[in-house]
Amino acid sequence: MSDLKQMYKTLAEDPFPSELTIELGSQKLVFAKRTWVVDGQEKGLRYGENPGQPAALYAPKEGGLELDGVALRNTPGGPVLVSSTREEHMIQAGKHPGKTNFTDVDNGVNMLQYLTAKPAAVILKHNNPCGAAWNEAGVATALQNAFDCDRIAAFGGAVVVNRPLDMAAAEIINSAYFEVVAAPEFEPGVVDVLKRRKNLRILQLPGLAELESFVGQPFLDVKSLTDGGLVLQFSFVNRIRTVDDFLPAEAEKDGAVYAARKPTAQEADDLLFAWAVEAGVTSNSVIFAKNGATTAIGTGEQDRVGCVEITISKAYTKYADRLVFAREGVSLYELEAKAKTDEAAAKTLEEIRAQVQEARGGLAGSVLVSDGFFPFRDGVDVAIAQGVTAIAQPGGSIRDHEVIEAVNQASPQVAMVFTGQRSFKH
Incomplete structure (x- = not known):
């Protein structure tokens, strides 16, 4: 087994050139490959999506595109974010970063660019948010x-925040296992606390405090096809900046x-927040949110009602697991295993399941956003049954x-607004 573990530690060979040039008509973009000296070794990305896949990260160097x-945003000299990361921004590298570490952080940037009005945090895994929240209380909350x-x-995710990381936030990070934390800066003493986790990648990206400087400006989005072809598109731009x-x-x-019905002020604020997070979720998707935090995120389903049901x-x-951990200090799955042979554990599990049903999984009072329209009312009816109070689609x-008839027939009546744009992400 130890030999198998080596594949995750081995740097893939890097056959990529130091520069990449893209010409679109008469316009030219030049990119420079990013490398970093870590433990005396200069290398680029550890590997791509999987071990054995060579990969390279390129940053804009010259040129512009109109x-x-x-x-378009593909121009050099912008805020220091993922592709601009240098050694001084890698406060603790752990080991050379892989593609997924950076792309998770980058998708955090993608969502946070629309959440600059308040301290916000996003936790990502496999390039989708596990949870996101914003509020006036601060980044730790x-x-x-x-x-x-x-x-x-x-577990094993990436944390990205848009305000300086404080000590309270650092303690939250150290209470669990994360791969990466990225912040615009760190308050005094915070880095020392975070360094207790030797393999945690700690990134200081000053551009996280400057995201409003380019919000609304698209970048050149490039998709490679299996036959080697390319699809170019303008990146998605969220048109919902205010309620x-x-x-x-x-x-x-x-x-x-x-x-x-029109949303209340709180419902509208939660819909605004959730629609911003929706920009970073693989479609088909829906997001439930309440009081400035996601309560459930559904990703990558083929049908709309199925996505709502799975979410x-x-x-x-997840709500049951949170209750179990708060009460017993173990995961839901550990308690379920123990309950098979332990009568007291079985009773505890039964009580918690009853709590979950009563609270409808923590969804009661949530709002819902959907990245695409509802082709039938079934998905809306399913959400309303869980206590959703407002919907944006x-x-x-x-x-x-x-x-609309479905939300109007609900008791109490559910609010709904349209976004006027779709937010698919493939």
């Missing part, structure tokens, strides 16, 4: 709320006009009137 009058959303999935950007949920059918199921499991379905 298409259809839009200046945001981080704790994000962690509480999914303590299980957060006033939401559109009323209205539809007309056979001469009748259907209109949904609810996840919420019940793109709109544009031929059955929008049925979906």
Whole structure:
């Protein structure tokens, strides 16, 4: 088994050149390969998505790109974020970073660019958020709320915050296992606390405090195809920057006009938050959120109602795990194993399951956002049954009137707004 473990420690051979040039018509972009000296060894990425896959990270070096009058973000000299990371930003490298470490952090940047108004924290795993939160109380509270959303999935994840990391946040990080933490800066003494975890990658990325400087400006998004071809697109840009950007949920059918209740101020704020997080979630997806924190995140499902159902199921499991850990100091799965032979443990498990059912997995009072429109009312009905009070979705379905009818028939009536844009991420 020890030989198998070596594959995760071995640096892949790097066949990539020091520069990469992209020419689009008469415009040229030049990128420089990023390497770092770690423990006296200069190398680039450890490997790609898996051991044995050579990979390289390139940062903008020269040039710029303007298409259809839009200046794209692929220009040098921007805020120090992932591709600009140098040795001085790797406060503790642990070992040379791999592709997934950086792409997780980068997707944290992607979401946090729309959450600059308050201290915010995102925990990511496999390039999807496990939990996210923002509030006025500070980065530690945001981080704790994000962690509480999914303590299980957060294991081995990446933490990205948009404010200086304080001591309270550092203690939260050290109470669990994380691979990476990235912050714009660290308050005095915090790095010493974080360094207790020898393999934790600690990144200081000053650009995390400057995200508002480029929000709304797309970058060149490149997708490689199996046959070697390329798809180029402008990156997704979130049009919902304030609650006033939401559109009323209205539809007309056979001469009748259907209109949904408007969200309250708190509901609108939670919808604004959740729609920002939605920019970083693999589609099809839905997000439940309450009081500035995600309560459940559903990712990558093929059908809309199925995504809602699976997300609810996840919420019940994660909520039960949180209750078990708070009460017993073990995971839900450890308690379930013990309950098979221990009568007291079985009784505890039964009590906790009853609590979970009563609280509907912590979803009651949540809002819901969906990255695509609801083609049928079934997904909305399923969410309403869990106590959802407000919904945001793109709109544009031929059955929008049925979906609006679903929220209007709910008791109490559920609010709905349209975003006027889809937020798919593939």
